[in-house]
Amino acid sequence: MHTDAALTGTGLTPVQFSRLTKRGVLLGLSLPQLIALGFALVMIVSALYSSGASGVAWTSPFWGSAALSAVIPIGGRKLVEWVPIMTKWMLRAARGQLTYRRRILHPRPAGSLALPGDAAALREWHDPESGAVMIHDPHEQTLTAIVAISHPAFALVDHGEQQRRVQSWGRVLASTCRSGRIARIQVNERTLPDSGTGLAEWWERHGSDDDSWAANTYRDLIDRAGPAGERHATTISLAIDLNASARQVRANGGGMRGAATVLRNEMTALSGALRTADLIVSGWLSAADLAAALRTAYDPAVGVELDRHPGVGRDLATAGPVAVTETWDRIRTDTAHHAVLWISEWPRSQVYPGFLAPLVFTNGVLRTLALHYIPVRADQAARDLRKKKTELISDAHQRSRIGQIEDASATAEYGDVLKQEADLTAGHGVLRATGLIAVSAPTVYELDAAIATIEQAAIQASCEVRRLIGQQAQAFAAGSLPLCRSI
Numbered sequence: 001m002h003t004d005a006a007l008t009g010t011g012l013t014p015v016q017f018s019r020l021t022k023r024g025v026l027l028g029l030s031l032p033q034l035i036a037l038g039f040a041l042v043m044i045v046s047a048l049y050s051s052g053a054s055g056v057a058w059t060s061p062f063w064g065s066a067a068l069s070a071v072i073p074i075g076g077r078k079l080v081e082w083v084p085i086m087t088k089w090m091l092r093a094a095r096g097q098l099t100y101r102r103r104i105l106h107p108r109p110a111g112s113l114a115l116p117g118d119a120a121a122l123r124e125w126h127d128p129e130s131g132a133v134m135i136h137d138p139h140e141q142t143l144t145a146i147v148a149i150s151h152p153a154f155a156l157v158d159h160g161e162q163q164r165r166v167q168s169w170g171r172v173l174a175s176t177c178r179s180g181r182i183a184r185i186q187v188n189e190r191t192l193p194d195s196g197t198g199l200a201e202w203w204e205r206h207g208s209d210d211d212s213w214a215a216n217t218y219r220d221l222i223d224r225a226g227p228a229g230e231r232h233a234t235t236i237s238l239a240i241d242l243n244a245s246a247r248q249v250r251a252n253g254g255g256m257r258g259a260a261t262v263l264r265n266e267m268t269a270l271s272g273a274l275r276t277a278d279l280i281v282s283g284w285l286s287a288a289d290l291a292a293a294l295r296t297a298y299d300p301a302v303g304v305e306l307d308r309h310p311g312v313g314r315d316l317a318t319a320g321p322v323a324v325t326e327t328w329d330r331i332r333t334d335t336a337h338h339a340v341l342w343i344s345e346w347p348r349s350q351v352y353p354g355f356l357a358p359l360v361f362t363n364g365v366l367r368t369l370a371l372h373y374i375p376v377r378a379d380q381a382a383r384d385l386r387k388k389k390t391e392l393i394s395d396a397h398q399r400s401r402i403g404q405i406e407d408a409s410a411t412a413e414y415g416d417v418l419k420q421e422a423d424l425t426a427g428h429g430v431l432r433a434t435g436l437i438a439v440s441a442p443t444v445y446e447l448d449a450a451i452a453t454i455e456q457a458a459i460q461a462s463c464e465v466r467r468l469i470g471q472q473a474q475a476f477a478a479g480s481l482p483l484c485r486s487i
Contacts, residue, residue, distance in 0.1 A: 003392070013166075014350035032440070036070035036080040039063070085470040089328070091392045097372045098473075100324040114320030115294070119477050119485065124287060124316055128441070130267065132284035133316070134260055135483055137239075142183050143259050144239040144484045145267055146290060148282040149274060151234070155354055155361075166353045168277035175273055177375040177429030179249065182266060183241035184484045185373040185431075190233045191366055192296060192303050235285070238263070238270055239484035288314035289309050290482075297480040298441050299334040300366055302440040324473070330447065331472040336366075336440045337447045341454060343435030345464035365450045366440040369480045372486075374432040381430040385421045392417065425430035436479035437465060 040063035047055035069079040113122045125134040135144045176182045223325035231393040272322035296303040298321035325332045330339045441447035458465045
């Protein structure tokens, strides 16, 4: 990597992410590991007191298996940490929850979204003042609105302009931490098949269709090249916490009408902040726009037809999938296979602000890059940082008492905590960021090839991605749908 001086000379300030916390409850051990090791220790002591050394030998397969499950890693997790995931998977399989089929003859309740799984509880609310559709999650007690944005080419401007835009976007995120009512911000950057309507509209406005050889050739090229291309679409979803906003909701009349008023105020503030950051607000999504986004997420092949025929496929009551089948490491919907990757490691060293360019500009792959930001109130962030710092100091003291050597990762994590504490004291906000990449392809073989391409692009972006196992359906809803869903 370049040094700080080299980076500063370009007009860009280097950025560095905090490391993923890997501390456990005690001495770096997680709760499942402690339970497994405690179970093994209890068995050894019980066998020793009841039958002596022979009892310890006879029970060795049991306590040995428990101890080994706490230390053997598989797929980035200890073996014992797979137990909750596998148990939940088997329970869902026994209940028949891994497949979904649309019930054609049974109408859904009015105002509900035709989505599978726990997303079936989502309700729509049409705001007459803004014209936007708001999605109410009764389980998470959130109300969400989605805005479509467009932006000038970041990679083509000079470094000074890039730095100014990065700082402006940072102020947008920092403003979400101050209200205390925002539950989640989700940024979705999608690649979709291009129907060629943009090229056709440009030709109709600016072209000279005089039936000449050049005009006919140009028109044929547009017809063939348009559907073969791809376009990018970016949305930002804003979700408010109805529990944290209870007082404001009651002050505005209560119920969904009062909640919509509170969300509308946050929407206005966010729109102003986005314009300050040189982001073009294309408008808050209506029910028809959201229906098209949901339909193309489950059925990418229909996106071209929806662009060519804007009057069809715009009903939220029928925007969900017809069939969904979930397997251990992928999910299949109407016309596509999907797999969700988790960005498990952000760059550990200093990088330029445009470090995600290899992922964003990957050609020939239908994917959705979803960034989830969870704002943390300043008082809660201060408590969490103090608790984390105390735990790190306590773990270091325990390691020194038992003679364990201090590793560099613990020292680096302690440095990250000190830097976050200094930033918080300086007035900056604290957000918990999670990155998901949902990859789609028509066949399983094309999906595997697309995943390999994304993994290579992640390496170029100095990130590490992992394929989520046993929770693809829930991860797909969080990564592909702009509804601020959690995993």
